[in-house]
Structures are given as C-alpha cells and as structure tokens.
Amino acid sequence: MRLDTVDAGLLQSRYRLTKQRAAVLRALDKGGHLSAETIHERVRVDLPGVSLGTIYRTLDILREIGLVQAFSFAGSAARYEAALDKHHHLLCLECRSLENVQAEGLARIAQEVAERAGYADVDYALTIVGVCTACGRARAKAEDNGSSSMAGLSSSSGGSSV
Numbered sequence: 001m002r003l004d005t006v007d008a009g010l011l012q013s014r015y016r017l018t019k020q021r022a023a024v025l026r027a028l029d030k031g032g033h034l035s036a037e038t039i040h041e042r043v044r045v046d047l048p049g050v051s052l053g054t055i056y057r058t059l060d061i062l063r064e065i066g067l068v069q070a071f072s073f074a075g076s077a078a079r080y081e082a083a084l085d086k087h088h089h090l091l092c093l094e095c096r097s098l099e100n101v102q103a104e105g106l107a108r109i110a111q112e113v114a115e116r117a118g119y120a121d122v123d124y125a126l127t128i129v130g131v132c133t134a135c136g137r138a139r140a141k142a143e144d145n146g147s148s149s150m151a152g153l154s155s156s157s158g159g160s161s162v
C-alpha cells in the first residue's frame, strides 16, 4: 500500500528549491516518517554545515508549500514524510512503525459530523493504533519459547520483556 512520494528531481524543475530544501526532500525520498534529527543526519552528509534549526525551518516551509506532511501521535515528536496525497496512518505501538493507508468513506463521515456541529473548513486525520504483523509474530514466538521452556534456554537468553 504505497502512496506516491515526492520526486525531488522533478520538483526542482517546477519549484525554486534551495539546496537545503532539495536535500531535505532527498533525505525523505528514501523512506518517510523520519524525525527531524534523522533528516538532519542524512542532510549533513551532503551539506555538513547545516544546523538542526535550519532543518526545522526548511521542514516548516516545505509543509507550507504542501510537499511535506508531519505526523505526531499523543505528543510524540513529529515525524515527517514527503507525500502529496491525503492519507491516514497505522501506528504500531511496539516498534512505532508507521504505515500509510487510505480510509474510504472517512471524508464523508468527517464532513457530516463537522457540519452537524456547524464547522467549516473541515480537515481530519485518522490514526489507527495496534501491533504490526512483525511485532505480532515476534510476540507469538516469545510466547512459544516461554511455554516450551527447554527449547527456549539455548536461543532466547536475550528475551523480550512485555
């Protein structure tokens, strides 16, 4: 379920992108939902002098232009992605991975609910939380190891805590 991400090269011809903006978009190109710190690390490979403050300012501008979207859940630090489409998120509460998803029919529901309350300029975002497939599998495995304690002795000394 992949959504189109922003093509930094293409955009460079369409917008006047500064070096920093292009570098931030390139950093996000390799995979979305990154913290500003991670983006900073990646950008510094190309632009060693760039500060974290500049990264934040650049992200703000890119958000205003509509090239970058930010995601934050329950007060956690924002994570950024270069995505143009409206989308929603599945968040794994164990590994904190984020997956982009569409939620058909949600636009209509949001509109109806908001209109009933007399709201205009409606926007909405859905975050579905749970445990991802990988973490679910790891959890099942850990439980398996726990019940067959003999087998667990040799392999899982590092054990997971729940």
Ligand SMILES: [Zn+2]
Binding pocket: 092, 093, 094, 095, 096, 097, 131, 132, 133, 134, 135, 136
């Ligand atoms: Zn997970």
Ligand SMILES: [Zn+2]
Binding pocket: 032, 033, 071, 081, 083, 087, 088, 089, 098, 099, 100
């Ligand atoms: Zn996303």
